[in-house]
Amino acid sequence: MTTASRGDAASLFATPRTVAEHRADGSIVLRSPEPLRDGARCIGDWLEQWARQRPDSIFLAERSSAEAPWSTVTYGQALRQVRAAASWILAQGLSPERPLAILSDNSIDHALLALAAHHVGVPSAAISPAYSLMSKDFDKLKSMITLLEPAAIYVSATKPFAAALAAIKPLHSAQIISGNADDADALAFRTIAATPESPDVAKAFAAVTPATIAKLLFTSGSTGAPKAVINTQRMLTSSQQAKAQTWTFLEQAREDLVILDWLPWSHTFGANHNFNLVLRNGGALYIDGGKPAPGLFATSLANLKSVMPTVYFNVPRGFDMLITALRADEELCRRFFSEVKFAFYAGAALPQNLWDALEELSVKTVGRAMPMVSAWGSTETSPLATDCHFLAERSGNIGVPIPGTELKLVTSGDKLEVRVRGPNATPGYWKAPELTRQAFDDEGFYLIGDAVKFADANRPERGLFFDGRVAEDFKLNSGTWVSVGTLRLAGIAALAPLAQDIVVTGHGGDEVRFLVFPNIAACRAHAGLPETAGVNELLTHDKVRAAIAQGLAKLKQQSANSSGHATRALLLVEPPSVDGGEITDKGYINQRAVLTRRADALARLDDDAPGEWIGCY
Known part of the structure; x- marks a missing residue:
């Protein structure tokens, strides 16, 4: 963190504290020493x-x-x-x-x-x-x-x-x-x-009662029919009670709490985290009719100029578009960094280049870095399981366990698989007893499927970093593990701003390769082509291909290890498919669904004959 004062965090948040229990079987249980206080019945x-x-x-x-x-x-x-x-x-x-x-x-x-x-x-x-x-x-x-x-x-x-x-x-x-x-x-x-x-x-x-079912929220359904996650009243109220104990300014905010938000209520982030944050604390929620998508973000910007929120929530694509807008509008930039207390991003997803750009803009505009905080969880944890209520040094720190919630870290290959137990965790899936049984271990910890690593193993209060999805990681022929989540973020940063998102492939091969969903607007600007230019013309343009090749070379310089960079990239013409489960309406890409659905693209990427793919210099 460049110049943000520690007083910013002290006035907004509780001091992060974590207790680590090292078990004989090698697992580690993390919990907050702060007990979860009684919350609302419903x-x-x-x-x-x-x-x-x-x-x-x-x-x-x-x-x-x-x-x-x-x-x-x-x-x-x-x-x-x-x-x-x-x-x-x-x-x-x-x-x-x-x-x-x-x-x-x-x-x-x-x-x-x-x-x-x-x-x-x-x-x-x-x-x-x-x-x-x-x-x-x-x-x-x-x-x-x-x-x-x-x-x-x-x-x-x-x-x-x-x-x-x-x-x-x-x-x-x-x-x-x-x-x-x-x-x-x-x-x-x-x-x-x-x-x-x-x-x-x-x-x-x-x-x-606290056990009454409040909601049924659906998972993405990337591997079959979407599952309906049971959300009880206890899950929702305990999640917000824990949030109030970590975001201590909420108890004083009350009428000053104003949120402007587009995140959909069909997802736990927009509904259980953001909507319930407002309702629990008596704030005002201004529903943003825009979203971070071409033709719609202008509405979000107009709304932001009308209503400056207390906390700014968004996903990576939203932050990407916001940064461009703030650079082009000095007055909006000044108001944003002067009036918003802090920004909140999804911990597993924000590329470091966007973090750096926001920090640089903030310092340039108001002389200090806006606090950037995060959290981690899932639909099954309503969603809060950890909270990064402190000033992390870089993107990706998902924080520490919230009051009342325990994390169990279990060795899985060369990673630490994380599991969750607490009043915020779902009792199961609607009308799916077998899926419910499979979702928990014998101690009742929810098998969320993510991996984490310590920021500092000797100081657990410094938080955890998201370390990818356990099921997404794969081995190269050399036996080297590829950390998909980590490499995806590094790849997006290296190919910025031309890569909207990246799918990492190379399973069972000698090299890592990228399928790239391009940022069409950025590619068009880089190539200097008009709005009327077709996508094929855009993605085959020499300037665009050269920039992608340079980005791959940059990534190789950062990590020459075969698992730390990609040797080839293929720009995808077709945007991610909703029916195919490739993308959520928050803009998150499902790696497995893309790899399954785009076998033809993988074949073209793996073809050694020169063709559509772009090689690393």
Whole structure:
């Protein structure tokens, strides 16, 4: 960290502490010496609390375009609509066996309807809109609906979802609910939110326990049908209680806590971490209708200029686009680094070149480095398992175990496989007892499948570094292990800004090779080609190919070991596929799915005859 003062961390976060238990079998158990304090019974308690204490404070806000004014809902208004919608939910007989499914993106209606279900003990299942709007065969959506057997399905409007709704119609008997009051073929959410409140709502709310299922969140389904992860009320409340004990400024923030966020509620990061962070602490959530994608990030920037958040959350692609925008807008840059307390990134994914660029911009603009923090977990851990609530020296530090959560580190080859146990961990997968059994070891630790390494083995409080997915790593013919996660990040940094993402291959061969998803905008700028230039023309341009070759050479200079660099790279014309499970709507690439689906690209990469691939100088 360049010049950030340690006082920044001291005023924002708890001091990181970790206890390490070295067992006779060689495993290491890490835990926080800070006990997890009692939290809420359920997330509905938070809504009730703020509706009583600050009924007129803004809870949710959204707008239809970058030019439109923000539409807001206060905590008092939200509770009234939640209780009204909950009355309708009870009258319609929704239950854990007949839950609520939500197919649409983030919106106020989406939030209120889901909270209404949670309020009376009915699970909601937010399904990524990509399965409805970008899929061609709807196979994964069909499998999800078949598993859920929902009694109600919400969409923002029926027209965009017409094909998806038609595809799943034979599979359910659910009431279709629309956020568009003009849709004649669905029940308007507005009508549901005006239902007279029933006395049964208070009774059902009082019956909710920490063990009650709040949500069913789906995994990516890269190796088959997506699994529905059970998320209990205890998981959600304990995760946020631990967050409050690590991010100690939250107890003082209250009305000052403002979050502007696009991350989808069909994923645990956007929903359980970010949305619940706001709800637990009585803040305001401004729903960002943009996202880090071509044509959509301009909306995110306009929203950022309108609402500067307390904490800035994003994924690597978002930080990449933000850096470009901040460099081009001096006023936005000044406001961002002056007003945002710190930035939060996904610990396993931020390339070091983006960390360095943000730090450099911050120092140049305000004379200090903005704190960059992170965390680690999964859908099955709701999501918080570790938290990096201190000023790490570089990207990738995922922090220390949160209060109440234990990590077990087990030797796996030359790595440390990490496992998780705590109140934040799922009890299992919905209607999948065998998959549930396979997901835990004999001590009840969840087998998350990741590897970690110590920042300093003698000082565990200095945190852990993500060390890749255990199942993704492979051996070369030499017997040398390739750490896919580590090499992927190093490769993206070396090929910056032309590589959007990288898939590492070379399994059973003599050399490592890269399949590269290119950053089309960066490649176009580097080649000096107009917007009308086709992708094939762009990726075969001499300047682009030369830059990729130079990047490979740079990576080889950093690590001449055969497992530390790639000898060839192939630029992929086709973007990652949603139906193929290659990408999530957060922009994360699934290595295994890409390698399985793109056998033809691998064959071209492995062909020794000169062709499409680019060699290392």
